[in-house]
Amino acid sequence: MDLSLDNFVVRAVIAGLGVAMVAGPLGCFVVWRRMAYFGDTLSHAGLMGVALGIMIGIDPTVGIIATGVMISLLLLALQHQHRLPSDTLLGILSHAALSVGLIVVSFMDQVRFDLMGYLFGDILAVTRTDLAWIYGGGAVLLGVLAAIWRPLIALTVHQDMAVAEGVARLSVRLTFMVLMALTVAVAMKIVGILLVTALLIIPPAAARRFAGSPESMAVITVVLGGIAVAGGVAASLTWDTPSGPSIVVTAALLFVLSLGAGLATRARA
Amino acid sequence: MAGTSLLTVRGGTVTRGGRRILDHVDMHVERGQIVTLVGPNGAGKSTLIKAALGLERLDEGDVIRAPELKIGYQPQKIIPDHSLPLSVRRFLTLTQAAAEAQLRALLADVGVPHLMDASVHTLSGGEWQRVMLARAVLRRPDLLVLDEPTQNVDTAGAVEIYQIIARLRDDIGCGVLMVSHDLHVVMAATDQVYCLNGHICCSGHPSDISHDKEFQKLFGPAAATTLAIYPHAHDHSHAPDGSVAHDCGHDHSHDHYHTR
Numbered sequence: 339m340d341l342s343l344d345n346f347v348v349r350a351v352i353a354g355l356g357v358a359m360v361a362g363p364l365g366c367f368v369v370w371r372r373m374a375y376f377g378d379t380l381s382h383a384g385l386m387g388v389a390l391g392i393m394i395g396i397d398p399t400v401g402i403i404a405t406g407v408m409i410s411l412l413l414l415a416l417q418h419q420h421r422l423p424s425d426t427l428l429g430i431l432s433h434a435a436l437s438v439g440l441i442v443v444s445f446m447d448q449v450r451f452d453l454m455g456y457l458f459g460d461i462l463a464v465t466r467t468d469l470a471w472i473y474g475g476g477a478v479l480l481g482v483l484a485a486i487w488r489p490l491i492a493l494t495v496h497q498d499m500a501v502a503e504g505v506a507r508l509s510v511r512l513t514f515m516v517l518m519a520l521t522v523a524v525a526m527k528i529v530g531i532l533l534v535t536a537l538l539i540i541p542p543a544a545a546r547r548f549a550g551s552p553e554s555m556a557v558i559t560v561v562l563g564g565i566a567v568a569g570g571v572a573a574s575l576t577w578d579t580p581s582g583p584s585i586v587v588t589a590a591l592l593f594v595l596s597l598g599a600g601l602a603t604r605a606r607a
Numbered sequence: 608m609a610g611t612s613l614l615t616v617r618g619g620t621v622t623r624g625g626r627r628i629l630d631h632v633d634m635h636v637e638r639g640q641i642v643t644l645v646g647p648n649g650a651g652k653s654t655l656i657k658a659a660l661g662l663e664r665l666d667e668g669d670v671i672r673a674p675e676l677k678i679g680y681q682p683q684k685i686i687p688d689h690s691l692p693l694s695v696r697r698f699l700t701l702t703q704a705a706a707e708a709q710l711r712a713l714l715a716d717v718g719v720p721h722l723m724d725a726s727v728h729t730l731s732g733g734e735w736q737r738v739m740l741a742r743a744v745l746r747r748p749d750l751l752v753l754d755e756p757t758q759n760v761d762t763a764g765a766v767e768i769y770q771i772i773a774r775l776r777d778d779i780g781c782g783v784l785m786v787s788h789d790l791h792v793v794m795a796a797t798d799q800v801y802c803l804n805g806h807i808c809c810s811g812h813p814s815d816i817s818h819d820k821e822f823q824k825l826f827g828p829a830a831a832t833t834l835a836i837y838p839h840a841h842d843h844s845h846a847p848d849g850s851v852a853h854d855c856g857h858d859h860s861h862d863h864y865h866t867r
Contacts, residue, residue, distance in 0.1 A: 502680035
């Protein structure tokens with residue numbers, strides 16, 4: 339069997355593990371800070387990023403990151419008015435961006451555009467360039483996250499307390515939002531726009547029961563995410579199921595198992 | 608150094624939604640001092656604290672903080688999300704890294720050495736107050752800001768917490784700005800009490816009750832030396848809408864800005 343990067347299965351597994359490593363810690367914050375809807379908004383806006391990127395001739399990944407950052411800034415600005423709640427604002431941004439993306443796509447009849455690939459991802463079609471994006475971007479991302487880790491956890495526990503004790507709220511939050519945009523851009527390649535949030539929130543939800551600290555939860559999340567990716571790829575190859583949904587279903591099964599483990603522990607206690 | 612000014616609020620005024628929450632409030636905290644803020648619900652105590660910490664903007668007036676002022680802040684409530692696993696050990700080091708020995712000494716100081724590995728989600732009201740206090744002093748702040756540190760604690764527990772605060776103040780040499788939920792009973796070591804109800808109604812020293820036989824009988828000798836009564840010296844009363852009604856014929860012993 340060919341275990342080099344020429345083998346598409348090897349590329350798929352390596353890509354998936356890379357994404358799990360990045361999505362794990364970020365996904366924990368999505369759960370802790372109740373930002374699932376924000377993840378959805380970023381990934382929906384991703385389609386607009388891809389479409390606009392192709393239209394003006396830049397790399398689609400750059401397009402995704404750029405729209406993600408723009409949407410984040412727009413959200414921060416809109417949150418300064420207090421009449422409408424955040425989830426309403428996110429709903430507006432999310433669906434407006436998705437619709438703009440779909441309309442732009444409909445005009446692109448000359449270019450081959452694999453809409454299903456973007457919506458559901460295709461880990462088995464990962465290229466060497468994608469791998470470079472995932473690992474290069476992932477390393478930068480984890481480095482920056484490590485640098486803002488303590489202040490970001492402090493802000494998550496109690497914002498006023500953290501700010502009173504010297505945490506620079508705005509710059510930490512902005513940095514975190516850019517990291518989210520990067521993560522979504524990377525994870526979209528694996529599970530697609532519609533399932534990115536699932537990859538972000540299901541592994542941490544499964545990890546919660548086994549974790550005693552934020553740090554251990556992030557590590558356990560990475561491990562569970564890796565298992566979900568490997569299991570999903572294996573299932574996809576064995577039964578010829580779509581890869582993105584197979585990964586998400588595997589993650590969901592891990593979550594169910596974690597519930598069972600919890601019940602078993604409680605029964606023994 | 609005692610006597611160094613840490614924090615001054617001058618003419619602090621906050622209006623939100625057409626309602627004046629703080630009205631030309633003056634407040635001052637020096638190093639080594641314990642300042643207690645009392646007042647009824649909705650008097651603006653938390654708003655004043657937040658303005659002093661720079662968390663809330665003043666519409667008029669100034670907040671002057673000493674340069675490089677290091678603050679330890681214990682908010683009224685911290686409710687960490689249950690999805691976030693958080694032991695006491697990790698909670699203590701939220702904004703400041705620390706060695707294990709230092710954390711142990713600190714928890715022993717506040718009387719809960721056994722809670723190091725407990726989840727913060729399982730703590731009782733009194734334990735939580737002690738752990739929050741320990742966290743706020745870990746960074747050896749210049750100014751310790753405590754928002755109702757004896758909330759959800761019985762009188763005996765409050766006496767112990769006040770004794771801990773006094774000891775920590777002596778140890779670190781910080782200033783303490785504290786909100787009390789009790790209008791009349793404050794920490795005996797308090798140097799200055801401000802009674803707030805939108806504006807500063809009165810301010811002064813608490814009365815010594817350490818020799819009060821009745822109080823000793825009711826709450827015990829430790830309580831009598833740790834707690835003190837604050838005799839309010841108001842020259843006015845508040846109508847239900849918060850506006851000020853002066854009782855005529857009184858000497859108005861201090862200035863107010865009555866702009867309402």
